[in-house]
Amino acid sequence: MIFYYQEGIKLAEETENYADLGDWSVLLYEIYRGESNKEQAALDLMLYASKFVSKIEESRIRGNIYLKLAAAYYSQTNFSEAIKAYSQATEEFSDKDSIFVADALFFRAQAKDYKGELLGSMNDYQLARTYYENLKDQDYVNYVNNGMAVLFSKYGIYEEAEKIRLKISENYLSEKNIYDWSITLYNQSRDYAKQKQNEKSFEILNRVYQKIGNDSTSDPEIRAIVNLSLSNHYSEIEDFKNQQKLFDEAVNIIEKELKGNTFIKLPFLKSRILMEESRGNLMQAKSLIREYRLDAIETANMDQIMDAHLMESRILRKTGDYKTAYESLEKYKSFNDSLFQANQANSFVYYQTLYETEKKEREILNKSREIEQITASTRTKIIILVIISFLIIAGLVLWFLLKNLKAAKKAKSLQEKFSRDLLLSQENERKRISKDLHDGLGQSLLLIKNKVAMDKDTAAANLLNLAIEELRGISRSLHPFQLEELGLTNAIKNVLDQIDEETDIFISSELDPVDDLFSIDQQLHIYRLVQETFNNILKHANATAVRVTIIRDKKMVHLSIEDNGVGFNFSEKYQDFQSLGLKTLKERTATLGGIMKVDSEKGKGTNFSFLFYQ
Secondary structure: OHHHHHHHHHHHHHOOOHHHHHHHHHHHHHHHHOOOOOHHHHHHHHHHHHOOHHHOOOHHHHHHHHHHHHHHHHHOOOHHHHHHHHHHHHHHOOHHHHHHHHHHHHHHHHHHHHHOOHHHHHHHHHHHHHHHHHOOOHHHHHHHHHHHHHHHHHOOOHHHHHHHHHHHHHHHHHOOOHHHHHHHHHHHHHHHHHOOOHHHHHHHHHHHHHHHOOOOOOOHHHHHHHHHHHHHHHHHOOOHHHHHHHHHHHHHHHHHHOOOOOOOHHHHHHHHHHHHHHHOOHHHHHHHHHHHHHHHHHHOOHHHHHHHHHHHHHHHHHHOOHHHHHHHHHHHHHHHHHOOOOOHHHHHHHHHHHHHHHHHHHHHHHHHHHHHHHOHHHHHHHHHHHHHHHHHHHHHHHHHHHHHHHHHHHHHHHHHHHHHHHHHHHHHHHHHHHHHHHHHHHHHHHHHHHHHHHHOOHHHHHHHHHHHHHHHHHHHHHOOHHHHHHOHHHHHHHHHHHHHHHOOOEEEEEEOOOHHHOOHHHHHHHHHHHHHHHHHHHHHHOOOEEEEEEEEOOOEEEEEEEEOOOOOOHHHHHHOOOOHHHHHHHHHHHHOOOEEEEEEOOOOOEEEEEEEEO
16 A cells, blocks of 8 residues: 555646645655555655645645654654644645644644653643634633643643633543543542642542442453552552551553553552562562562653652661662652653653763773872872862952952942932932922913813813823822832733723733732832833834733842744844833843843744832
């Protein structure tokens, strides 16, 4: 069959029938995908087909070529190229191909997840979900939600993962989709276990077990893994009778229904280790734990690597091998600390590098010992001379650095004081001018308006109304009296509502109340930060949407203003002598003792973040 497709593709090229070439390439790709060791052939095929995309009129065929090309890259774990191809697929598909666009976004989200791009992956998941919801494809809505839950879980955002899983598990149960319901709850039980909420983990596992444990029509993999997980739980609470019972049930499923299944190998091996430990067969458990650890490292499964080191530490301690037990425990702690720093592949590379580093350090140590033996007679004098020289140099360097640091701190302190005084002076002057305009010129205009009204001069009255409104606007911009009347949070809401009404920009916001955290002067600076940031957006960003959030917790207040505009090079713009806006933002932030971060890239929008620590 493969031969006929290959010949058909050649014939289509010769006859310039490029639409058929694209369709047949996609069909042949699916055949390659179903066969082992055909990954490279599949990739080469789709790279060849992609050369003719510009000559194909039908959008569905063009998009599908890139969709399959991305899948070929994905299967070879080349996620960067997969992301590019998925993006190209979304551009080739037309409005009538929305189901394919949704698929491309969904798969691109998974590729970004594997690359560790949390925000990019989450954005694609949400966009794909919107497509599937509009298409009323509930199955794929659930798939996307599951993907988002996995993503939240991976980065330790367990509360959000829990909300998603508990909701979709109810949907699965109402649809009598027991398979997906079981997997969803099993994954949630693992999250509970990671958070040391063992009772919740046991409760949810037991719920699944009661539903499918004795149901031979249920998927044997999930039945076996649930039995093994419950057996492990009973091991932890030393209920050895139930541990043995559930382990035996799992063994029965594995032997009868899952022969040769590699998915269950590591979970089964872990339960075997715990069984041997419970029986007191520590040497057998010690032997199995080494196999478990090596297999976990081979599969680069972070959770199982950590399990291996923790169990190994406990079992070795029971055997009296305290030194190695301590080393295993240290390795477990190291993995645990780095769990949220990198993905599994990066963790494996790190430990591989660590091993190579230790090997090199041992080689250097051996060489040093050889040199030490050769130069024993002169070593002491050399060491003393080096130490004295080092201390002298280090002392001079330290003195020089301390002197410079002191001078730099003093200069910085003077600069900060000058900046604060300048900002305060500006605000006082603005307040004075605003009050003079309001109380002086404003009252005069009102008197003139009343006189004009008495004379019934409508045109003049309208002009005076416009002048009074303009005067009030200038007065409000010079000093925000609404800040004193409404408080910081409501004043900011008022500004956002005003911008939303007066411009075409879509404004969304989520503002926690923070009025009680800041003094009147500090509230004014924060209010100005919002104003000045929006001035930059309105003047330069060409944005169509802006999102503003104020998040408050026990230690910090986080103000974020994010737009979808044209973006800019921050370093280049900040160094521009005429760019006073960014410098003013930074000075105000420093006055508040906060930190300003600007994430921007040309063509990809800008995110202004202000962090204020309590």
